[in-house]
Amino acid sequence: LRFLISLALQADLTEYIYPQTEEEEALVAKLEKKISSILNSKQQPTDQDVLILACYTALNKVESIKLLVPTRLTKEVLKRQISHTEEEIALRAIIPSLGAVNDETSNLVKQQYEENPFPRWLQDGSSVSITSFLELYLEGTGLKIDQLETVPKNPKELLIAGCGTGRQAINRAKILNECSILAVDISLNSLCYALRKTQEYKIKNIEYLQADILDLHHINKRFDVIECGGVLHHMSDPKKGLASLTRLLKPNGYMLLGLYSKHARGQKGYNIVDIIDLAKTLGVTEDLRSIRAFRQKLIRLNEDNKDAWGIGNFQDFYSTSEFRDLFLHRHEIRMGIPEIKELLDLSGLKFRGFTSLKKEVLVRFRNENSGEDDLLNLEKWNEFELRNPKTFIGMYQFWCQKGANGK
Numbered sequence: 073l074r075f076l077i078s079l080a081l082q083a084d085l086t087e088y089i090y091p092q093t094e095e096e097e098a099l100v101a102k103l104e105k106k107i108s109s110i111l112n113s114k115q116q117p118t119d120q121d122v123l124i125l126a127c128y129t130a131l132n133k134v135e136s137i138k139l140l141v142p143t144r145l146t147k148e149v150l151k152r153q154i155s156h157t158e159e160e161i162a163l164r165a166i167i168p169s170l171g172a173v174n175d176e177t178s179n180l181v182k183q184q185y186e187e188n189p190f191p192r193w194l195q196d197g198s199s200v201s202i203t204s205f206l207e208l209y210l211e212g213t214g215l216k217i218d219q220l221e222t223v224p225k226n227p228k229e230l231l232i233a234g235c236g237t238g239r240q241a242i243n244r245a246k247i248l249n250e251c252s253i254l255a256v257d258i259s260l261n262s263l264c265y266a267l268r269k270t271q272e273y274k275i276k277n278i279e280y281l282q283a284d285i286l287d288l289h290h291i292n293k294r295f296d297v298i299e300c301g302g303v304l305h306h307m308s309d310p311k312k313g314l315a316s317l318t319r320l321l322k323p324n325g326y327m328l329l330g331l332y333s334k335h336a337r338g339q340k341g342y343n344i345v346d347i348i349d350l351a352k353t354l355g356v357t358e359d360l361r362s363i364r365a366f367r368q369k370l371i372r373l374n375e376d377n378k379d380a381w382g383i384g385n386f387q388d389f390y391s392t393s394e395f396r397d398l399f400l401h402r403h404e405i406r407m408g409i410p411e412i413k414e415l416l417d418l419s420g421l422k423f424r425g426f427t428s429l430k431k432e433v434l435v436r437f438r439n440e441n442s443g444e445d446d447l448l449n450l451e452k453w454n455e456f457e458l459r460n461p462k463t464f465i466g467m468y469q470f471w472c473q474k475g476a477n478g479k
Contacts (some may be wrong), residue, residue: 073119073145080126080149085192087392091364092128100128104135111139119145132157160264167263170283170290177308178258178284180402185259187358188393189237192265196273198243205248205297209326209471212428214438214447220424221473222324227251227296233285233317234258234303238266238278244299245275253278254295256288285313294322301330302467305405311418318419321474327421328471333464334406335457345406347383347399358400363392366399409454409468416472423450424471426464433463 083090092100103125107117122131123146131137131153142150173179202208206225210217217223226248235241235255245253255278257263263280270278281291285303298317304310310331321327337344347370356366367389374383388394407415416423425448437447437456446452457463 073123076120076123076127077145077149080123081152083127084130084149084152085194086390087188087192088129088360089364089367089390089392089395091368096128100125104129108135111136114139116141119143122146123149126153130157156268159268160261163264163267164260167260167267167280167282169260170281170287173258173284173287175284175286175308177306177403178286181306182258182284184358184396184402185236185257186261188396189259189262189265190393190397191237191239192391192393193237193239193269196239196242196246196269198246202247205251208244208247209427212430212434213425213471214429214434215425219445219448222476223326224296229293229295229297229322230254231295231298231317231320232256233288233298233300235263235266235280237262238269238280240299240301241266241278242270242273242275245270245278246273249277251277254281254291254293255279256281256283256285258282258284285316288316289319291320293320295320295325296322297326297328299328301328301469304329305332305407306401306403307405308403310405311415314415314419314421318421318474323474324476325474326424326471327474328427328469330467330469331412332404332406333457333468334408335461336463336465337406339461339465343382344398348401348404351399356400358396360392363395363400367395409450409457412468412470413450421472421474423448424473426453426468426470428466428469433460436460 103121107121107125110117117140122140125131125134126149131140131150137154140146140150173182202211204225205227206217206223209220209223228251230244230248230251230253232241232244232253232255235257236259238255241253241255244251255263255266257266257280260282263282267280270280285300285307298321300313300317304313307313314329317327338346351366354366354369356362370383383389386398388398413423437453440456441447441449441452443449443452
């Protein structure tokens with residue numbers, strides 16, 4: 073039974089991405105009907121039956137589940153699968169919104185994340201070794217403090233544009249507890265998850281807002297720092313999205329951006345682009361059964377040709393919302409470093425260093441580029457990536473800065 077508890081919690085966390093045979097589906101339907109019948113007769117099913125069902129489907133979808141009385145063995149599963157859902161539904165009424173989303177692509181993306189809030193998580197991942205924004209900034213950049221200009225030790229106003237389910241916002245709030253944080257996302261269901269976790273952590277310095285980045289000019293506020301990771305490349309026009317954010321940045325303010333690399337995502341051994349194209353060719357839909365079947369096909373292909381796919385290297389492969397985000401996204405733009413330079417130039421932003429780089433990447437880059445400011449040279453980085461195309465396999469993550477005159 074203790075194993076069943078763990079398996080049910082893991083299945084819930086991964087959003088039931090594990091495949092089910094037709095025989096299993098028939099047995100699950102039979103078990104669900106049995107449990108509903110017992111509850112409707114004002115009796116209680118066995119813990120074993122409840123836990124087995126929870127390994128295959130979320131209990132909040134079961135008829136008459138409110139009649140189920142928690143036991144010592146089922147209380148954690150019921151909390152995760154029923155109570156949390158009820159809390160999030162209740163929170164919908166208190167999250168402010170800037171109104172309807174008008175952009176067609178933004179609405180497609182919004183619908184995806186309403187259906188699959190992204191990502192589901194338990195721990196915020198904050199590091200006890202980082203205690204200031206300056207330390208956060210420098211992490212994985214290879215830069216020295218004297219190479220940077222006017223980086224605040226602790227900013228007063230921080231915007232997270234595209235906060236998803238709140239993990240990043242909560243991480244920042246714990247590090248920057250004196251900072252006022254506005255966390256914005258287009259998906260209300262994602263924000264409800266985020267607010268529930270924020271209340272769980274008893275964090276007081278985050279406000280949440282539902283909005284499209286394109287509409288953020290309506291808020292009467294400016295920020296010392298803006299973080300927007302993995303968002304602009306899902307917009308119809310990243311230039312417009314970045315321009316909207318730049319208007320909200322104070323003079324000398326810093327912005328953290330995350331964008332997909334066209335070189336890394338098309339690389340042999342990590343060929344995400346090929347998998348995306350295969351999904352389109354096969355007509356894979358967003359239905360869970362279709363996702364499961366496609367995922368099993370990829371596992372078989374990976375076993376036959378591990379060098380070509382390498383799918384097991386991605387954490388995203390192991391949960392429904394992350395799998396969908398990685399391979400079945402409704403809109404995705406990939407670019408190279410020259411396009412990033414053009415994007416920054418159009419917005420009047422200056423490149424201030426790639427972040428979250430692995431130590432071996434920094435060592436290799438420094439061996440090839442020994443100039444004092446080479447880490448801040450996008451042309452050098454472009455040459456390096458062309459020689460080492462897997463460098464930014466996750467994303468380009470980098471800092472940029474607005475000018476002192478606000479341009």
